[in-house]
Amino acid sequence: MSHPSEQRLALYAGGELGAWSRWSVGQHVAGCAQCRGDVVAFQAARDRLREARSDWPGGLDWNRLASEMKANIHVGLAAGECVGPVAPRLARPRWQRAVILAPIVLPLVAVLLFVLDLRRPRPQAESTVWVEGTVLAATSEGIEWKQGDRMLSLQHPNVGEVNYLVNAQGTVRASYVDEETGQVTIHNVYAQ
Secondary structure (H helix, E strand, C coil): CCCCCHHHHHHHHHCCCCHHHHHHHHHHHHHCHHHHHHHHHHHHHHHHHHHHHCCCCCCCCHHHHHHHHHHHHHHHHHHHHHHCCCCCCCCCCHHHHHHHHHHHHHHHHHHHHHHHHHHCCCCCCCCCCCCCCEEEEECCCEEEEEECCEEEEEECCCCCCEEEEEECCCEEEEEEECCCCCCEEEEEEECC
16 A cells, blocks of 8 residues: 655645645545544644744734735746846766866876976996006907906807997997897997
8 A cells, every 4th residue: 555645644634735745645534544543643733833823923924925925926936037047067977077178187197107206316427437457448358457467358159340438437348249149249348
């Protein structure tokens, strides 16, 4: 069995339903003790309100106040129609927000990374101390380092072309392409 809503029961208790609704709710209330109890509670609340209303200021024309309130409501509704309907603001999809924010966010991130990179300590190149009698030589077999009676030889296999780079700070660099594997090999030798 479906029960009428509380709003319909409250309107029934106050005698404010239309004829058909009053008859259908009345039929239900006659056969349902729970709904009959709700109607009695609504009627008791209505009676308490009437008693409390006796404390209100006298001489007020409640019907006139009600008609003024209705008129004010109608004026407000008419003013709302003059302004026109407010178009609902559609939310942008997330990808459009990202496209709009990208030109702002990406440069800021780039600047932040640049500043953080500037603050990172850089390793300082150590000055090389040249020891008398140190010799670095590029030979056909590789790179040789000699200092006194000691010698180090870094040899490369027989390859077609070896590129050597020698500088005044005591560095020799040899680079070549291994013909069998196709890999580039680079040898750096620093003399101190």
